[in-house]
Amino acid sequence: MENLVEVSRLSKAFNNHKAIADISFTLSSGQVLGLLGHNGAGKSTLINTLLGTLHYDGDVSLLGLAPEKHRSKVMEKVAYISDVNSLPCWMTIKQIINYMKGVHPQFDADKAKSYLSNTELKLRMKIAQLSKGMKVQLHLALVMATDVQVLILDEPTLGLDLIYRETFYRDITLWVQQSHRSVIIASHEVSEIEHLLTDVLVLKSGKVVLQGSLDSIYAQYTSICIPQENREKAEQYSPIYIKEEKEHTLMLFNDVSSEALLELGQVLKTRLSDLFLAKQLGFTA
Template sequence: MENLVEVSHLSKAFSGQEVISDISFTLSGGQVLGLLGHNGAGKSTLIKILLGTLHYDGEVALLGLTPEKHRTKIMERVAYISDVSSLPSWMTIKQIINYMKGVHPQFDADRAKSYLQNTELKLQMKIVQLSKGMKVQLHLALVMATDAQILILDEPTLGLDLIYRETFYHDIQSWVQKHNRSMIIASHEVSEIEHLLTDVLVLKSGDVVLQGALDSLYEQYISISIPHENREKAEQYCPIYAKEEKGHTLMLFNNESSEALMALGQVSKTRLSDLFLAKQLGLNA
């Protein structure tokens, strides 16, 4: 399958200080990449490079084109949604739809209106009057009404209530899967987006500390709930993460299939949030 995104040995420095280092990954249709890391990890820098607004070292291609050289062409097929609304507040919803129809060659105004039918949004409403959740709904409808092949989300649900977040992710997942698109989600809400992801890239101070297909990572790492009386024995197997829970300690192990270890507790499904914390805290990771 043809790759929609190709990144090879990507690095970026500001004033001689490297902020992302030697990042490589590819995405094809249907893949959803979780871009994870604390503030300052390099997520925003990577996104800006993909959107063609920063110079970089290495190789980057979206739809076979170089972002820095072909930004205008790429942005006809790449959509971007962040937690900061970029919609003109003085326009009505009808005006922004008409505007998009005039400036974006792939935009379908009728499709945008159809996406809004099941929301509280009305064409005569002014954007300045909309709540943050409504603005995100409108932005999503505008994006889905284009023929974008790649969608980049940067903390898109920050500050939204649970209902808006659930609706947003349900709609975006259906849209991506139906049309075999690629998506990149940068978020702090690891548990919230885990079910959407096929792949993950975790950054720490600009370096990749965890990367791969989620299914493969779930096979590589094992989570075991260890009763307190067995904790000392389990620690001999060098867990990469340990968390105290009611009545037991949750421990995460890397490539450990020992029957002796598994006999010390109950094996449970590995959670991406625990993997993320293990790689950020760096116990034995």
């Protein structure tokens, strides 16, 4: 299957400080990549190189084009939504739909109106009067109506209530399943987006500390609830992460057979949030 995104040995430095270093990954149709990391880990720098706004070292291709050299062409098929509101507040929803129809060759006004028909948004409403959740709904409807193939989301639900977040992620899931599309989501809400992801890329200080499909990652790591009486035995298997809970201890193991751990406690499904903390806090062996 043809890759929509190809990144090879990507690096970017600012004043001799490497913001990201030697990052490589590919994305094809149907893949949803979680781009995770603490503040300053390099997520925004990576996103900006994909959008063609930064010069970089290495190779980046979106839909077969280098974004830095062919940014206008790339942006016909790539869309970006961040937590920063960039919609013109003086327009009404009807006006911005008409504006999009004039400036974007792939925009389908009827499709945008169809998406909005499932919300509380009305064409006569002024953007300035919308809540943040409504603005995100509008932004997503405009993006989905452009028939882009790659959608990049940077903390898209920051500050939204639970209902708006659930609606947003439901719409994204349906959108990516409908055609030849892929999504990159940068977020601090690891537990919230885990169910959406097919792949993950975790950055720490600009370097990759965890990468792969979620299926392969879940197969590699094992989580187990250890009663206190078995703690010393479990520690002999060199857990990479230890979390103290009320009546037991949660331990995370890398490449240790779950059969070997069964006699020590209850084996659980590994949570991406625990893996993220293990990689960020430096408990990994």
